[in-house]
Amino acid sequence: MEQLKEDILIENKKNDIKHIVVYNDDVNTFDHVIESLVDICDMDIIAANQCAMLVHYKGKCDVKSGDYNELKPKCLELLNRQISAKIE
Numbered sequence: 001m002e003q004l005k006e007d008i009l010i011e012n013k014k015n016d017i018k019h020i021v022v023y024n025d026d027v028n029t030f031d032h033v034i035e036s037l038v039d040i041c042d043m044d045i046i047a048a049n050q051c052a053m054l055v056h057y058k059g060k061c062d063v064k065s066g067d068y069n070e071l072k073p074k075c076l077e078l079l080n081r082q083i084s085a086k087i088e
Helices: 002-014 030-041 045-058 068-080
Strands: 018-023 060-066 085-087
Touching (some): 018 068, 060 068
Antiparallel strands (some): 018 060, 018 085
C-alpha cells in the first residue's frame, strides 16, 4: 500500500504543469520582449504584444505552459536574451 502511494505521488509530480513566467524589468524594450516571445515561445505577434503589456503593467505574465523538461531550454533562451524569466 505504501509503495502504491509513493508511485502515485511520483506520477503526479511528473505530470505537474509548469509555467514560464516573465517578469518586468527596466532594461528590455517592448520590441525585444515581443520578438523573443514570438521566437522562443511560438507566440503570434498579438499574443506576444498582450503578454508584454501584462508584464509591463502587472509585473509578470505566464508565457508558456508545459512539462518542465520542455520549458527549461525555452526559459534558458529567454534568460540568454536578458529577459527575466523563471519556471514556476
